[in-house]
């Protein structure tokens with residue numbers, strides 16, 4: 001086995017957990033082409049246990065204790081085989097760096113970056129998910145050469161506050177709230193700054209749901225309800241697993257009062273959002289269009305993300321046959337991304353290499 005193929009014990013444990021929930025692959029299954037949101041019908045019963053099981057399966061690297069609860073785990077060899085097969089299907093973007101760069105020759109790279117789990121490591125307290133100075137410097141350098149957007153589930157103000165870089169495009173609330181730099185560097189297409197909100201009419205409803213969710217779940221120890229302006233996050237990372245069903249029931253009882261809101265799931269978080277046809281994929285398309293690349297053949301969008309919501313953007317790139325997605329994950333997940341990176345530190349390495357590659361190729365011109 002080569003050094004590259006050695007799989008750390010915690011990753012083996014994580015694969016074991018993921019494999020123990022075969023019915024709840026990542027991302028959630030799509031039924032009849034529609035996204036797997038918790039509909040009003042499902043809210044009345046039926047598939048609730050599936051959601052609680054899916055909560056158990058989410059982000060297994062951060063919950064090694066689950067292994068013991070999940071019955072007989074697959075053997076270590078089976079885990080290693082699965083890991084290797086997955087890496088073959090989604091090779092490291094660092095290993096394939098030269099290949100990626102030769103595919104981008106003559107094309108304008110546009111960089112899209114998710115925030116949590118991509119630029120900042122996952123931590124228990126969402127308010128402390130800071131990115132390192134080294135990562136900030138890498139993003140700043142990338143943005144000097146390429147149009148760069150941060151696409152996050154966080155509300156716009158919060159993600160801007162974490163990243164603290166001008167000259168970027170920011171898409172908060174899962175792409176529902178978009179703002180470009182005051183003086184865009186790269187676009188010739190439009191001098192006007194980009195500003196867009198996809199769900200303004202939902203604001204009062206989302207705010208009311210935020211209050212109701214905070215009130216209804218306050219008896220559950222460890223829960224954190226986060227106001228992300230056009231969506232609400234109910235975090236269960238610090239909630240005892242024995243209380244997850246109860247928490248889900250509490251969230252469900254609130255959602256019954258808001259038929260125009262639906263539920264999705266991220267890493268140890270339930271996300272409540274408006275029932276509109278808008279997601280990170282749509283935000284990516286909107287930004288490409290705003291930058292003047294709508295029908296352009298010579299553009300190479302690169303989207304790096306770690307979460308289920310990023311799959312919408314990976315899929316858009318796959319369907320367009322343009323650019324590619326990079327999934328940040330230490331263990332196998334079903335994904336529409338082409339390449340993978342293990343963790344935020346590898347994302348930084350990739351960004352640094354990209355800048356270096358650009359410097360060298362500019363010199364050579």
Ligand SMILES: O=P(O)(O)OC[C@H]1O[C@H](O[C@H]2O[C@H](CO)[C@@H](O)[C@H](O)[C@H]2O)[C@H](O)[C@@H](O)[C@@H]1O
Pocket residue numbers: 114115116117121122123124125126127129151152153154226228233235237266267268269271307309
């Ligand atoms: O689209 P993203 O930028 O990845 O945002 C998705 C959610 O990220 C945050 O939650 C996640 O990160 C937290 C901090 O590391 C972690 O505690 C939590 O368990 C993760 O789900 C954020 O707090 C959410 O509001 C975002 O929707």
